[in-house]
Amino acid sequence: MTDPVPAVPLSHRVPDLGALELLLAVARLGSLGRAARETGISQPAASSRIRSMERQLGVALVDRSPRGSRLTDAGTLVTDWARRVVEAAEAFDAGAQALRGRRDSRLRVAASMTIAEYLLPRWLIALRRERPDTAVSLHAGNSLAVAERLLAHEADLGFVEGLATPDGLDSAVIGHDRLLVVTAPGHPWAHRRTPLDPAELARTPLILRETGSGTRQVLDAGLTPYGGLADPLLELASTTALKAAAVSGAGPCVLSELAVVDELAAHRLVSVPVAGIRLRRDLRAVWPTGSRPAGPARDLLSLTRGTSR
Numbered sequence: 001m002t003d004p005v006p007a008v009p010l011s012h013r014v015p016d017l018g019a020l021e022l023l024l025a026v027a028r029l030g031s032l033g034r035a036a037r038e039t040g041i042s043q044p045a046a047s048s049r050i051r052s053m054e055r056q057l058g059v060a061l062v063d064r065s066p067r068g069s070r071l072t073d074a075g076t077l078v079t080d081w082a083r084r085v086v087e088a089a090e091a092f093d094a095g096a097q098a099l100r101g102r103r104d105s106r107l108r109v110a111a112s113m114t115i116a117e118y119l120l121p122r123w124l125i126a127l128r129r130e131r132p133d134t135a136v137s138l139h140a141g142n143s144l145a146v147a148e149r150l151l152a153h154e155a156d157l158g159f160v161e162g163l164a165t166p167d168g169l170d171s172a173v174i175g176h177d178r179l180l181v182v183t184a185p186g187h188p189w190a191h192r193r194t195p196l197d198p199a200e201l202a203r204t205p206l207i208l209r210e211t212g213s214g215t216r217q218v219l220d221a222g223l224t225p226y227g228g229l230a231d232p233l234l235e236l237a238s239t240t241a242l243k244a245a246a247v248s249g250a251g252p253c254v255l256s257e258l259a260v261v262d263e264l265a266a267h268r269l270v271s272v273p274v275a276g277i278r279l280r281r282d283l284r285a286v287w288p289t290g291s292r293p294a295g296p297a298r299d300l301l302s303l304t305r306g307t308s309r
Helices: 017-029 032-039 043-057 073-104 113-118 120-130 143-151 198-203 214-226 239-247 261-265 296-303
Strands: 062-065 068-071 106-112 135-141 157-162 169-183 207-209 234-236 253-256 270-272 280-288
Touching: 017 032, 017 043, 017 068, 017 073, 032 043, 032 068, 043 062, 068 073, 106 113, 106 120, 106 143, 106 296, 113 120, 113 135, 113 157, 113 239, 120 135, 120 296, 135 143, 143 157, 143 169, 143 280, 157 169, 157 214, 157 296, 169 214, 198 214, 207 214, 207 239, 207 253, 214 253, 214 280, 234 239, 239 253
Parallel strands: 106 135, 106 157, 207 234
Antiparallel strands: 062 068, 157 280, 169 253, 169 270, 169 280
């Protein structure tokens, strides 16, 4: 097998595209002044650029006279080469614009359940005002599932809640959230006069999100010093299902404060204070390591800043 020929870097004598476009304008218009106006620069700047290109190439390109500017023989040859270079650059630019247009035509978002249900709708409405032609798809799942979709290139931007950034992803903290222990009004905990002891919370079977969710991660970490979580009373995969179970009186539940605002206000659920543990978590935007969000993903990220509880 033949070894590949190593790439040779461009010579420092190759002019930049702006200089080549100016030379083409001089050739077409027959006047350095008119070429300067067409390319949006002053005549002295155009003269300086032509002289600089002549020094760079080591040959005279333009004969100047009171009647106008005329290409030398070398200038005519260089102009032929310049035309091909500029045409190739224009084709490159058109292709790059097409790629950006393709990227900007859609946005795939993956978000953990709490963010997907309680925060993303208003962010997406705001994005719609800025980018009405961008089609947005949303996949809601737990934090582990969000990370998997990003790493499989099935999402352009993700949002998770938890203690740390998942492996293989970069992140930005966009806000904070609190977890609350809640029960139906008829549960004994709803009538406590003192905060709940963490050890009692740890040994009590709770209605919980599944393993892999940000809520479960934070609760696991907070109760590890107290023996860890007891086996779940129920293990459910959506915030709506957890709330319904708690409201029905099935047992105590741990949920995002974002998720239970209405139920607390209507007294369908009661918040139970817990002493000695901090059930607070970061809300993060996440994306694959080394690839900053661009286009609609960058715009959506900018709309999320300052989310907090």
